[in-house]
Amino acid sequence: xxxxxxxxxxxxxxxxxxxxxxxxxxxxxxxxxxxxxxxxxxxxxxxxxxxxxxxxxxxxxxxxxxxxxxxxxxxxxxxxxxxxxxxxxxxxxxxxxxxxxxxxxxxxxxxxxx
Amino acid sequence: xxxxxxxxxxxxxxxxxxxxxxxxxxxxxxxxxxxxxxxxxxxxxxxxxxxxxxxxxxxxxxxxxxxxxxxxxxxxxxxxxxxxxxxxxxxxxxxxxxxxxxxxxxxxxxxxxx
Numbered sequence: 001x002x003x004x005x006x007x008x009x010x011x012x013x014x015x016x017x018x019x020x021x022x023x024x025x026x027x028x029x030x031x032x033x034x035x036x037x038x039x040x041x042x043x044x045x046x047x048x049x050x051x052x053x054x055x056x057x058x059x060x061x062x063x064x065x066x067x068x069x070x071x072x073x074x075x076x077x078x079x080x081x082x083x084x085x086x087x088x089x090x091x092x093x094x095x096x097x098x099x100x101x102x103x104x105x106x107x108x109x110x111x112x113x114x
Numbered sequence: 115x116x117x118x119x120x121x122x123x124x125x126x127x128x129x130x131x132x133x134x135x136x137x138x139x140x141x142x143x144x145x146x147x148x149x150x151x152x153x154x155x156x157x158x159x160x161x162x163x164x165x166x167x168x169x170x171x172x173x174x175x176x177x178x179x180x181x182x183x184x185x186x187x188x189x190x191x192x193x194x195x196x197x198x199x200x201x202x203x204x205x206x207x208x209x210x211x212x213x214x215x216x217x218x219x220x221x222x223x224x225x226x227x228x
Binding site: 058092106107110 | 146155218
């Protein structure tokens with residue numbers, strides 16, 4: 001079974017631009033979560049989507065948004081990029097069923113903001 | 115709120131020696147506990163998890179961890195380190211029956227010396 005895929009793997013943007021990252025979950029998984037990883041702050045939860053609805057949201061500004069499609073694929077968008085948004089963005093998927101709470105991670109998208 | 119503390123941001127062991135990575139958690143509700151490993155320029159790979167049942171859990175690559183409720187700990191061990199174990203290890207907690215949001219520790223970078 002194919003794992004979680006994320007595109008693109010690497011991205012360079014300049015301050016003020018916006019960016020969209022894509023995540024395709026493991027087949028059958030209906031929950032997709034996004035995390036930001038930086039050397040200073042570590043791994044931080046951004047948001048979770050389940051059945052096209054945002055279920056949980058982390059403590060990030062409104063410039064960070066996401067959505068989920070009917071096929072469970074998810075995108076996250078960051079508008080008005082800042083230098084501090086440079087990070088590895090990780091997507092994780094799960095069944096979101098009792099007894100199957102494990103999240104499986106993709107390889108990440110490394111974003112560099114100049 | 116949940117939190118995770120990993121003692122030691124860097125751990126160095128000799129090949130063949132015992133690996134012990136420490137994790138303590140704080141949770142107001144029964145937790146699910148996870149260990150993930152991250153190799154350079156990759157995403158997170160699940161090593162093992164505790165959700166319910168047996169408190170000693172075995173994972174991939176010879177790793178195991180024991181959930182100790184009284185000590186609020188979930189330390190990761192491996193009897194004999196291998197060069198290929200060199201990576202960064204993350205302990206994470208989520209709420210049993212609640213949000214699937216993972217709260218991560220800051221990570222421990224494991225170095226294995228020949």
